[in-house]
Amino acid sequence: MNFIDGGVTAPKGFRASGVAAGIKPGSTKRDCALVASDVPATVAGMFTKNLMKAPPVVWNGIVCASGKAQAVFINSGNANAATGERGVADVCSTADLVAEGLQAPAKEICICSTGVIGVPLPMDRIAVGVRGCLESLSKDGSSDAAAAIMTTDTVPKERALEVTLGSHVVRLGAIAKGSGMIAPDMATMICAITTDAAVAAAPLQEALRDAVEASFNRICIDNDMSTSDCVLCLANGQAGVGQIKPGSPEFAVFAEALKSLCIVMARELVKDGEGATKFVEISVSGTATDEHARTIARAVAQSQLCKTAFFGQDPNWGRIACAVGYAGVDFDPAQLTLWLGDVQLVAEGTSTGYREEDAASVMKRPEFRIRIKVGDGPGNAVFWTCDLSDKYVHINADYRS
Amino acid sequence: MNFIDGGVTAPKGFRASGVAAGIKPGSTKRDCALVASDVPATVAGMFTKNLMKAPPVVWNGIVCASGKAQAVFINSGNANAATGERGVADVCSTADLVAEGLQAPAKEICICSTGVIGVPLPMDRIAVGVRGCLESLSKDGSSDAAAAIMTTDTVPKERALEVTLGSHVVRLGAIAKGSGMIAPDMATMICAITTDAAVAAAPLQEALRDAVEASFNRICIDNDMSTSDCVLCLANGQAGVGQIKPGSPEFAVFAEALKSLCIVMARELVKDGEGATKFVEISVSGTATDEHARTIARAVAQSQLCKTAFFGQDPNWGRIACAVGYAGVDFDPAQLTLWLGDVQLVAEGTSTGYREEDAASVMKRPEFRIRIKVGDGPGNAVFWTCDLSDKYVHINADYRS
Numbered sequence: 176m177n178f179i180d181g182g183v184t185a186p187k188g189f190r191a192s193g194v195a196a197g198i199k200p201g202s203t204k205r206d207c208a209l210v211a212s213d214v215p216a217t218v219a220g221m222f223t224k225n226l227m228k229a230p231p232v233v234w235n236g237i238v239c240a241s242g243k244a245q246a247v248f249i250n251s252g253n254a255n256a257a258t259g260e261r262g263v264a265d266v267c268s269t270a271d272l273v274a275e276g277l278q279a280p281a282k283e284i285c286i287c288s289t290g291v292i293g294v295p296l297p298m299d300r301i302a303v304g305v306r307g308c309l310e311s312l313s314k315d316g317s318s319d320a321a322a323a324i325m326t327t328d329t330v331p332k333e334r335a336l337e338v339t340l341g342s343h344v345v346r347l348g349a350i351a352k353g354s355g356m357i358a359p360d361m362a363t364m365i366c367a368i369t370t371d372a373a374v375a376a377a378p379l380q381e382a383l384r385d386a387v388e389a390s391f392n393r394i395c396i397d398n399d400m401s402t403s404d405c406v407l408c409l410a411n412g413q414a415g416v417g418q419i420k421p422g423s424p425e426f427a428v429f430a431e432a433l434k435s436l437c438i439v440m441a442r443e444l445v446k447d448g449e450g451a452t453k454f455v456e457i458s459v460s461g462t463a464t465d466e467h468a469r470t471i472a473r474a475v476a477q478s479q480l481c482k483t484a485f486f487g488q489d490p491n492w493g494r495i496a497c498a499v500g501y502a503g504v505d506f507d508p509a510q511l512t513l514w515l516g517d518v519q520l521v522a523e524g525t526s527t528g529y530r531e532e533d534a535a536s537v538m539k540r541p542e543f544r545i546r547i548k549v550g551d552g553p554g555n556a557v558f559w560t561c562d563l564s565d566k567y568v569h570i571n572a573d574y575r576s
Numbered sequence: 577m578n579f580i581d582g583g584v585t586a587p588k589g590f591r592a593s594g595v596a597a598g599i600k601p602g603s604t605k606r607d608c609a610l611v612a613s614d615v616p617a618t619v620a621g622m623f624t625k626n627l628m629k630a631p632p633v634v635w636n637g638i639v640c641a642s643g644k645a646q647a648v649f650i651n652s653g654n655a656n657a658a659t660g661e662r663g664v665a666d667v668c669s670t671a672d673l674v675a676e677g678l679q680a681p682a683k684e685i686c687i688c689s690t691g692v693i694g695v696p697l698p699m700d701r702i703a704v705g706v707r708g709c710l711e712s713l714s715k716d717g718s719s720d721a722a723a724a725i726m727t728t729d730t731v732p733k734e735r736a737l738e739v740t741l742g743s744h745v746v747r748l749g750a751i752a753k754g755s756g757m758i759a760p761d762m763a764t765m766i767c768a769i770t771t772d773a774a775v776a777a778a779p780l781q782e783a784l785r786d787a788v789e790a791s792f793n794r795i796c797i798d799n800d801m802s803t804s805d806c807v808l809c810l811a812n813g814q815a816g817v818g819q820i821k822p823g824s825p826e827f828a829v830f831a832e833a834l835k836s837l838c839i840v841m842a843r844e845l846v847k848d849g850e851g852a853t854k855f856v857e858i859s860v861s862g863t864a865t866d867e868h869a870r871t872i873a874r875a876v877a878q879s880q881l882c883k884t885a886f887f888g889q890d891p892n893w894g895r896i897a898c899a900v901g902y903a904g905v906d907f908d909p910a911q912l913t914l915w916l917g918d919v920q921l922v923a924e925g926t927s928t929g930y931r932e933e934d935a936a937s938v939m940k941r942p943e944f945r946i947r948i949k950v951g952d953g954p955g956n957a958v959f960w961t962c963d964l965s966d967k968y969v970h971i972n973a974d975y976r977s
């Protein structure tokens with residue numbers, strides 16, 4: 176498995192584009208993106224569990240249930256969420272516009288919208304965006320598409336990799352956005368994944384679910400779950416390899432590659448978290464089950480007090496121990512062990528008498544790892560989080576107004 | 577029921593004091609407090625559910641199980657948490673010192689510690705603090721005690737009230753601290769309550785549990801649950817009224833008074849939340865059960881994105897609708913109704929077309945209410961929260977280091 180240059184257009188038979196259509200009043204940034212397969216593809220999707228699902232999310236669920244899709248159109252600047260009947264009609268109109276241009280059925284066009292909630296889509300601008308995207312579709316368009324889906328993201332996110340299946344090579348590519356309103360337990364943010372492998376819709380869905388569970392469901396920036404989160408994967412079979420059958424060695428390789436791509440993208444989101452200055456890996460072991468380890472890791476990853484301590488570069492392990500203690504998983508506090516980087520801070524539940532300067536030097540790094548062991552069980556899990564800075568507060572206090 | 581001047585020494589037969597003992601190196605603020613009853617009292621307590629319970633919390637659990645206590649000693653500047661065997665021994669030694677001075681059994685002395693986690697108590701300074709507190713116990717000492725238990729609190733918190741039971745008057749008083757590491761679902765923070773009513777330990781515990789459920793378990797500042805949270809209530813019977821029997825009209829009046837006192841103290845904590853500039857009441861109705869309403873209110877109260885919008889004075893109701901949607905309670909999004917103060921922002925799940933300036937003017941107030949209705953069910957609940965400001969981040973990034 177090799178990471179290669181490019182994004183969603185690295186796999187054969189995919190083109191993309193990103194244009195500026197003024198979706199957000201006064202904005203001149205790219206805000207409409209299109210990722211299209213030259214031929215009909217199979218599709219899988221993972222969606223927010225938020226009850227206030229935006230109309231595009233509901234629409235994509237219907238597309239994915241059919242298992243077939245040919246394109247993903249994404250706009251930033253407006254989430255088309257909490258927009259009622261009007262929002263539903265706008266999704267259908269957008270799909271019609273894209274479908275007409277691609278000469279494909281509207282029900283094979285996925286639609287994603289991200290941005291402000293509660294404001295109807297400006298359909299005249301959307302029409303401009305769709306037209307512009309259709310006209311500029313190209314093999315070089317992945318970067319433009321990645322740029323067009325950004326909201327508070329500071330860098331576009333695209334990655335691609337290739338993997339050998341027998342004597343053939345298949346490729347996977349992705350673009351993603353997401354910097355705030357990021358929480359686990361759902362497909363967080365928007366991510367469009369392409370592959371030229373041939374995989375039927377049902378096993379593709381299975382592989383995507385596992386990949387999301389190990390990646391986008393293991394990160395948090397703040398703890399808010401968006402109304403618009405979607406991860407979509409289109410497989411168009413243009414690599415010329417035969418259908419990858421579930422249960423085969425090839426499927427295992429493909430699924431692992433998909434998971435690796437999702438993990439890389441998920442980590443990119445956290446690194447670009449709103450106001451983030453630190454990327455922190457929380458690794459928990461010694462629990463009875465992996466699920467227990469995940470619960471503890473998540474509690475630390477979400478703790479405002481831990482995240483402000485990360486920002487302050489303060490090795491205040493008491494806050495970490497505190498979060499471990501309220502996670503809701505039973506363990507013996509006298510067995511708690513905790514490392515910050517390679518410095519062991521806690522053994523048997525109390526301070527090791529480490530040197531403060533050793534601990535402080537780990538926290539000065541832009542990336543570091545916290546390892547927590549709570550017993551001798553076989554369970555373990557990893558979670559990725561960032562710090563909570565004054566800049567996060569300013570971004571979110573000022574956003575929209 | 578009348579609120580009156582004073583705090584824990586307003587009820588008959590209680591004295592208090594607060595002195596500076598230098599518990600935190602270099603600090604000259606008051607940091608040791610003592611609240612003592614002239615005679616043995618009954619006692620009830622509510623404690624943190626954090627698994628990493630500090631040794632004083634475990635100790636207080638034992639004291640409360642016996643149902644009898646004569647005093648509460650509290651130090652700030654050090655939480656005596658995650659301190660292992662040494663921490664347990666230090667609690668016992670502290671109780672011995674207080675007990676000797678009061679000529680009471682050590683097992684009737686409650687001990688609370690609040691401050692940094694993971695550092696052993698400086699027992700020489702504690703001894704100085706206990707001695708100073710014993711020497712300065714007085715009927716006027718409640719304010720000193722309230723000041724001594726402050727950590728990042730900016731104002732001391734004490735309140736008292738009196739209530740008439742038949743032809744007699746009984747009084748209740750309280751001091752509390754807590755400004756960060758405040759989350760619901762446990763007795764959050766430290767609060768010492770006194771009353772000169774005569775109530776047996778079991779019904780006192782029942783009344784305290786209900787009062788805490790309706791007050792300290794309905795607030796959040798950040799979402800972190802401390803290792804040291806305690807609410808203790810001592811009833812010494814010195815009002816001269818007969819024993820208040822559970823099930824009697826007098827008990828109902830007493831329990832209601834205790835609840836009112838706890839609610840007032842809980843609101844004080846939120847108003848003094850770390851870096852807080854807004855006090856926000858979240859009121860949810862229309863759910864099947866009160867518990868469902870509480871779950872939704874809590875999701876909004878804890879949302880970082882809602883809290884930063886409060887700070888930014890931005891009537892961004894999309895974030896509120898989003899938090900309502902991920903709370904985990906089933907409802908029909910098309911029935912969502914939302915008021916900000918008296919301005920209705922959302923009807924049937926979408927914008928009412930309200931005037932932005934009306935909504936913005938509500939958010940400019942230091943206190944406002946958000947009312948959320950999700951259906952026609954009988955359930956309702958209230959939660960209190962504050963905003964999330966850059967100052968919160970600075971307080972917690974800089975604290976300890």
